Amino acid sequence: MTDKIQMRTPLVEIDGDEMTRIMWSMVKEKLLLPYVDLKTEYYDLALEHRDETDDQITIEAAEAIKKYGVGVKCATITPNAARVKEYNLKQQWKSPNGTIRAILDGTIFRKPIMVRNIKPAVSNWKKPIILGRHAYGDVYKNVEHRISGPGRAEMVFTPENGEEVKHTIHDFNGSGIIQSIHNLDASISSFAEACFAYALDQRVDLWFSVKDTISKTYDNNFREIFEQIYEEKYKGKFEEAGITYFYTLIDDAVARIIRSEGGMLWALKNYDGDVMSDMLASVFGSLAMMTSVLVSPHGYFEYESAHGTVQKHYQRYLKGEPTSTNPVALIFAWNGALRKRGELDGTPELVTFADKLEAAVIKTIEEGVMTGDLAKLAEPPAKQVVYTEEFIDEVTRRLEEVL
Ligand code: NAP
Ligand code: MG
Secondary structure, X not given: OOOOEOOOOOEEEEEOOHXXXXXXXXXXXXXXXXXXXXXXXXXXXXXXXXXXXXXXXXXXXXXXXXXXXXXXXXXXXXOOHHHHHXXXXXXXXXXXXXXXXXXXXXXXEEEEOOOXXXXXXXXXXXXXXXXXXXXXXXXXXXXXXXXXXXXXEEEEEOOOOOOOEEEXXXXXXXXXXXXXXXXXXHHHHHHHHHHHHHHHHHOOEEEEOOOOOOOOOHHHHHHHHHHHHHHHHHHHHHHHHOOOEEEOOHHHHHHXXXXXXXXXXXXXXXXXXXXXXXXXXXXXXXXHHEEEEEEOOOOOEEEEEOOOOXXXXXXXXXXXXXXOOOOHHHHHXXXXXXXXXXXXXXXXXXXXXXXXXXXXXXXXXXXXXXXXXXXXXXOOOOOEEOOHHXXXXXXXXXXXXXX
C-alpha cells in the first residue's frame, strides 16, 4: 500500500438515518479512509439533528453544495405522523431531498448498476437505461374538483395587466370531475439543461418523449423548449461527443425502449418519470442496485442511493442481529462523488480509485458473494450469502488486489 490519495477540495458529506447511517460509517471506515485522505465538510441530517436545528442544517448542507460543487448524501427519514411521535419532533419536517432539490434547482437521474449474474427481466436490455424525471408541477401540483351535477366548467386566466382569458372545459350534463395542472418555462428549461448536460457527461444518447400530438399547447411547450435549447447550446457538443438527441412520442418511446438494448438517458415529464422509474428499478432487479444523482443546471452534483433508510433492517440491527443489507448503492454514491471531485479538481488518482472500487464491488457480486436481496435474484445462484460487514470485507479484499 502506498500513500493515501490526496484530495484538493472537500466533498460535502451529508449523513442520514437508520440502517443507511450504520452502513455509511462502515463504508467510510473500511473502504475509503484507509486509502483516501478524505476531505469532507460534514452535515449531520439525522432526524434528531434536523429537529434540533429547526431543519436549518438541511439548508446549510444545500448551500455548501453550491459552494463546493459536489455532495454525497445518505438516505434520510422524511417524517410522517408516526415519525413525529417516534422522535418527538417539533413538527413534521419536509423531505430533505425536496428542500435540497429546490435550493439546487436540480433534476434527478437514476441509473441501474448492472452485474452479469443478475439478469434484467427484459432480456434484450444489455446496457443501463438512465432515467431523468422532471420534478416540478403537472399532476403533483394540481387543483381538482368534483362536479356534483349539471353546469359549465371553465378555465380562466387573469393577467396582471390585461384582459381575462376564458376557455370552456366542458358543459356537464351530470356529475363528473375536473383537474387543472400547470408548469413553468423556467423549470422546464432547467430540466432540459440538466438532461443535455448529463447526457454529455455520461456520453449517452438523450431520448425525450411527451404526447404533443394530443396536448398541442402543454406538452408541445416541453418539446419546443427542449428543441430550442438543443439547437442553441448543445447540438455542436453532442455531434462532437458522437451522441444524439432523439424526440419521439411517449407511446412510441415506450415501445422502442422495450425493444432496445438500453444505453440511453430517457428524459420524462413528472408523472411519466414517476411510473417508468419504478418499472425500470424492478426490471433491473433491486433498488439497492440503483444510483441516483441530482444534477443542477448550474453545475452542482449530489450523489445518493435510490433506496430509503431500510427501517425494517435497522429494527433488527437494534436488537443486535447482524443484517444482510446491501451497501452497493451507498458505495456507488461515494464513488460517483469522488470521481466527480477528481474530474473537477484534476486529480486523476481519485478518479482511478473510484473506478477500482466500483470494479471491486462488481467483481465481488459476479464471483457469487452477495447480500440477501440479490441472492433471491442471482443466476447462477449465489455461492455465499453474506452480512453487510462481510460483504464490505470481501470488497476490501478485492480492492487491495488492484491498488
Ligand atoms: P426503503 O428504506 O427503501 O426500504 C424498503 C424495503 O426495500 C426494505 O424493507 C428492504 O426490503 C428493501 N431494501 C431497500 N434498500 C435495501 C438495501 N440497501 N438492502 C437490502 N434491502 C433493501 O423504504 P421504506 O422502508 O419505505 O422507507 C424507510 C425510510 O426511508 C422512510 O422514513 C422514508 O422517508 C425514507 N426514504 C428516504 C429516501 C432518501 O433519503 N433518498 C428515499 C426513500 C425513502 P426487505 O425488508 O424485504 O428486506
Ligand atoms: Mg413512483
